[in-house]
Amino acid sequence: MNSFTYSRATAVEDAVREKSTHPDSAYIGGGTNLLDLMKENVERPVHLVGLNKLPLTTIEPTPDGGLRLGALATNADTAWNEEVKSRYPLLSQAILAGASPQLRNMATDGGNLMQRTRCYYFYDTATPCNKREPGSGCSAIGGYNRIHAILGASEQCIATHPSDMCIALAALEATVRVSGPNGDRTIAFEDFHRLPGNTPERDNNLEPGELITGLDLPAKGFEKNFTYLKLRDRTSYAFAVISVAAALELEGDTITDARLALGGVAHKPWRDKEAENLLKGQPATADTFRRAAAKVVEGAHGYEHNTFKIELAKRAIVRALKQAAEGTQQASDVFLNSNP
Numbered sequence: 001m002n003s004f005t006y007s008r009a010t011a012v013e014d015a016v017r018e019k020s021t022h023p024d025s026a027y028i029g030g031g032t033n034l035l036d037l038m039k040e041n042v043e044r045p046v047h048l049v050g051l052n053k054l055p056l057t058t059i060e061p062t063p064d065g066g067l068r069l070g071a072l073a074t075n076a077d078t079a080w081n082e083e084v085k086s087r088y089p090l091l092s093q094a095i096l097a098g099a100s101p102q103l104r105n106m107a108t109d110g111g112n113l114m115q116r117t118r119c120y121y122f123y124d125t126a127t128p129c130n131k132r133e134p135g136s137g138c139s140a141i142g143g144y145n146r147i148h149a150i151l152g153a154s155e156q157c158i159a160t161h162p163s164d165m166c167i168a169l170a171a172l173e174a175t176v177r178v179s180g181p182n183g184d185r186t187i188a189f190e191d192f193h194r195l196p197g198n199t200p201e202r203d204n205n206l207e208p209g210e211l212i213t214g215l216d217l218p219a220k221g222f223e224k225n226f227t228y229l230k231l232r233d234r235t236s237y238a239f240a241v242i243s244v245a246a247a248l249e250l251e252g253d254t255i256t257d258a259r260l261a262l263g264g265v266a267h268k269p270w271r272d273k274e275a276e277n278l279l280k281g282q283p284a285t286a287d288t289f290r291r292a293a294a295k296v297v298e299g300a301h302g303y304e305h306n307t308f309k310i311e312l313a314k315r316a317i318v319r320a321l322k323q324a325a326e327g328t329q330q331a332s333d334v335f336l337n338s339n340p
């Protein structure tokens with residue numbers, strides 16, 4: 001690991017100033033991703049701005065009936081928070097499907113949004129990677145690409161976004177609150193993360209120096225009919241091969257509102273509004289769910305080792321929607337053997 005200096009901020013404006021005055025610096029929350037990247041020489045900040053003394057750990061109601069999650073609230077405190085559990089159980093279940101208890105005790109909500117892809121080549125500095133070193137090439141295209149994207153990829157990068165929490169946040173239409181050198185602003189969750197296009201080195205739309213200060217959840221939590229379905233190679237401590245956040249509102253058997261977001265398939269949480277529209281006003285039946293699933297994978301493209309994900313995504317969507325309609329909370333412990 002390279003040597004670096006460290007300072008700890010106690011106010012948001014100090015953190016932003018510290019970051020702006022130190023070129024090549026990085027914020028550090030729980031450190032569960034950044035420190036690994038530093039140990040592997042993928043990231044080499046010369047200065048770290050510690051965030052864990054910022055007064056951003058609270059989870060509190062917003063005036064419009066929603067809930068604000070402080071960016072420094074830990075994933076564990078968020079998942080087990082009574083308001084989150086009762087009003088946004090989809091979010092709670094998605095967080096608990098990720099990582100391990102120890103990691104969730106350290107990981108922060110802001111850091112979760114910023115975690116980087118688990119593409120093997122991104123971590124291996126001996127191989128070309130456009131995300132790590134723009135213009136060097138993509139080792140995953142034509143390489144071992146079992147965990148890679150089937151939607152929204154580019155010729156520059158086929159990496160996937162690894163978070164579970166973010167898939168639920170996409171489905172719930174959260175808003176990201178940020179502070180930066182030019183002041184405060186909010187970013188709709190769907191506009192926060194990016195597709196790779198010709199700039200795979202950029203994961204999101206934060207401007208230089210901007211700090212995530214919180215996440216706002218709208219009043220609507222889909223607390224009755226939801227599922228977070230995570231398919232993975234091991235039953236715990238493994239990233240999603242495919243995950244589905246499904247949330248429905250029902251009047252009798254008719255779907256009056258629907259949200260559908262997928263993880264493990266694209267460079268960002270993949271929400272499909274056209275598929276959601278195919279669900280609205282329809283009976284909650286397997287046929288309806290199959291039509292929505294077919295829509296989601298309409299433009300999907302597989303590579304040598306991940307083509308199986310297209311069919312798997314369809315089946316996962318149908319299953320997640322069925323569970324959501326039935327009020328079955330989740331099935332995160334679904335084991336996916338290496339030969340699905």
Ligand SMILES: Cc1cc2nc3c(=O)[nH]c(=O)nc-3n(C[C@H](O)[C@H](O)[C@H](O)COP(=O)(O)OP(=O)(O)OC[C@H]3O[C@@H](n4cnc5c(N)ncnc54)[C@H](O)[C@@H]3O)c2cc1C
Binds near residue numbers: 239
């Ligand atoms: C073995 C292992 C298994 C895991 N499994 C899963 C899993 O199954 N599902 C899952 O979703 N996640 C998983 N994770 C990832 C884990 O959830 C993330 O590492 C964690 O959420 C990152 O949060 P952090 O606070 O530790 O971030 P840090 O490591 O501190 O920071 C990560 C990045 O975010 C930036 N950053 C941090 N806070 C802010 C902020 N407030 N504003 C702006 N930038 C900020 C940092 O500069 C850095 O670039 C796993 C991690 C490990 C190590």
Ligand code: SF4
Binds near residue numbers: 141
């Ligand atoms: S998929 Fe993206 S992160 Fe992985 S090697 Fe290619 S450019 Fe790098």
